[in-house]
Amino acid sequence: MKKSARIFLVFLGSVLAAGSIMLVAGCGGGGGYGGGGSTLPQPQPQPSTAVSPTPAVSAVPTVHLNFFGSANGVLTDPTFGAVSGFTQQQHAQVLGLDPGVHVIITNNDSTAHTINVYSGGFPAQGAVTSAAAPNGGIFGPGYQSGPLAPGQSTAMLTTMSTAGNLFVVCAFHYAMGMRDGVIIKTGATPGPQATPNPAATGPACHGYGC
Ligand SMILES: [Cu+2]
Structure with missing residues (x-):
């Protein structure tokens, strides 16, 4: 439900039946999500005489997928x-994406991240590398973004065509708990969000960014 609402905010101009994942990271410091939905531009008012066409982006299921830092919980x-x-x-949540949709992953954090994709379970940390593995542009097992600098985006990717669970980790911050699950299924939606931590450095802070 939230997915479609965000279509209009981040993926402009495409006529493809594609989606866009925006990875927004807010690593370190005072938290915040950087580039979050609240800062996205609002549509300009249209003249009353204008015909309001159905936005072309209605066919573009856009998903924000955030990298975040402090105080966003586990x-x-x-x-x-x-x-x-x-x-x-x-805040932290299991991700949900449809099969076969186009996604673009953007790192809006102030530090580099990767997203490495596995099936069957999380890999041993020592087996995780920051090397890029384009995987034919398929966001599925074997895909590795390589380091995404702050503000950098991936190429257009396509989620794998079959339903299944994916396990994603950041090569740089896996040991800090930066890992997640992705449910690929028709109609999948993101899971419930974690309760944000009260302070990034406080005793109650757990997970990546603490
Ligand atoms: Cu990271």
Whole structure:
């Protein structure tokens, strides 16, 4: 439900039946999500005489997928365990995407991240590399973004065509808990969000960014 609402905000001008994942990271410091939905531009008023066409972007399911830092919490999911550092909204959550949709991942954090994709479970941390593996442009097992500098986006990707669970980690911050699950399924939606931590450095802070 939130997905379609955000279509109009971040993916402009495309006529493709594509989506855009925006990875927004807010690593370190005082938290905040950088580039979050609240800062996105609002549509300009249209003259009353104008015909208001159905926005072309209605065919473009856009998903925000956030990299975040401090105070965004950690969520214990029954399937994926503790997840932190990624969200489609504001705070840690399991991600949900349709099969076969186009996505673009953007790092809006002030530090570099990667997103490495696995099936079957989370890999051993020592096996995770920051090397890029384009995987034929498929956001599925084997895809590795390589380092995404602050503000950098991936090429257009396509989620894998079959339903299934994916396990994603950041090569740089996996040991800090930056890992998440992605449910690929028709009609999938992101899971509940974690309760944000009261302070990034406080004793209650868990997960990536603490
Ligand atoms: Cu990271």
